[in-house]
Amino acid sequence: MNYSLANIWLIIVLLGAGTYLIRFSFLGLLGGVQLPEWVLRHLRYTPVALIPGLVAPLVIWPAATGGETDPARLIAAVVTILVGYFTKSLVPAILAGGASLYLALYLL
Amino acid sequence: MPTSTRNSVFWRGTIDAAPFLLVVGPFAILFGIVATEAGLRVLETMAFSVLVIGGASQFAAVSLMAEDAPTLIVLATALTVNLRMAMYSASMVPYLGAAPLWKRALVSYILLDQSYAVSILKFEKEPKMTVNERLLYFCGTMVLVAPLWYVFTWVGAVVGSQIPPEYAIDFALPITFIAMVAPMLRTPAHIITAFVSVVGSLVLSVLPAGTGLLVAGVLAMIAGAQTELWMERRQKQKGVAE
Numbered sequence: 001m002n003y004s005l006a007n008i009w010l011i012i013v014l015l016g017a018g019t020y021l022i023r024f025s026f027l028g029l030l031g032g033v034q035l036p037e038w039v040l041r042h043l044r045y046t047p048v049a050l051i052p053g054l055v056a057p058l059v060i061w062p063a064a065t066g067g068e069t070d071p072a073r074l075i076a077a078v079v080t081i082l083v084g085y086f087t088k089s090l091v092p093a094i095l096a097g098g099a100s101l102y103l104a105l106y107l108l
Numbered sequence: 109m110p111t112s113t114r115n116s117v118f119w120r121g122t123i124d125a126a127p128f129l130l131v132v133g134p135f136a137i138l139f140g141i142v143a144t145e146a147g148l149r150v151l152e153t154m155a156f157s158v159l160v161i162g163g164a165s166q167f168a169a170v171s172l173m174a175e176d177a178p179t180l181i182v183l184a185t186a187l188t189v190n191l192r193m194a195m196y197s198a199s200m201v202p203y204l205g206a207a208p209l210w211k212r213a214l215v216s217y218i219l220l221d222q223s224y225a226v227s228i229l230k231f232e233k234e235p236k237m238t239v240n241e242r243l244l245y246f247c248g249t250m251v252l253v254a255p256l257w258y259v260f261t262w263v264g265a266v267v268g269s270q271i272p273p274e275y276a277i278d279f280a281l282p283i284t285f286i287a288m289v290a291p292m293l294r295t296p297a298h299i300i301t302a303f304v305s306v307v308g309s310l311v312l313s314v315l316p317a318g319t320g321l322l323v324a325g326v327l328a329m330i331a332g333a334q335t336e337l338w339m340e341r342r343q344k345q346k347g348v349a350e
Binding site for chain 2 (some may be wrong): 063
């Protein structure tokens with residue numbers, strides 16, 4: 001990370017303020033405004049639209065191996081997806097992902 | 109309202125939100141580890157958790173900062189992750205909209221996934237609650253979760269800077285993210301959204317840091333919304349045929 005300290009604080013403060021304004025938006029300022037159906041329809045998908053795209057390059061080209069695809073990390077990612085999808089909960093998925101990563105790193 | 113009722117409504121919220129304590133602790137530790145791993149000091153890591161108090165967006169910001177993405181891209185991506193909270197804000201208006209402005213301003217700070225999910229269930233189930241009871245309940249849901257988020261961020265940040273590289277802690281971030289998203293894949297529309305997001309961001313990774321992800325994210329959102337529409341139409345046609 002090569003940001004100046006001031007730049008880091010700028011990011012933190014603006015992100016904090018922006019997030020607060022999103023939360024305060026309707027409750028505080030736009031109480032009577034009804035969001036149109038098409039906007040709601042897109043908002044529903046924001047986390048699922050961004051997080052997988054954020055994570056995909058980290059899985060395929062991990063920085064820790066110099067961008068080289070790493071079978072242990074791929075296996076851990078797949079295990080995490082499967083456990084998360086079928087248990088529908090966060091903590092078992094994280095634990096299974098971590099365990100499979102260490103197991104694969106140890107065995108491979 | 110007598111004090112005893114006030115207290116019990118407040119603590120009811122705390123009890124109903126208690127299962128989240130199990131998730132928030134480890135999640136906060138991971139954020140502390142990932143943030144210090146990316147190069148933030150403990151103080152800035154704590155500032156993230158206190159000022160932003162939004163897990164997924166904090167992880168998103170820190171992972172882009174680790175790649176030295178431009179400030180605007182970091183902000184745009186992390187704020188887009190939080191856009192869903194506008195939906196929460198809108199859906200709280202019928203329940204909390206009558207409260208004084210300063211109270212609405214205060215509870216807005218803690219309007220996040222967990223407080224929303226627990227409270228909206230309760231408010232819908234018990235329409236006779238007064239605005240004050242709803243506010244108390246809502247604050248009750250966060251009275252343990254929020255401090256836990258701060259404290260365990262600090263634990264993670266302090267511990268994280270001491271973990272040697274052979275522990276592959278770099279992969280804590282992808283695993284956490286995947287574990288967050290996998291349970292969200294409830295419908296075909298969500299699965300298609302995730303798929304477009306992955307393919308889009310990989311194909312567009314040639315673009316400058318973070319911009320490909322934003323474009324992929326918008327495309328994925330559209331794909332999700334369109335799939336939802338398409339499925340609704342199909343459902344209707346089926347209904348007519350029967």
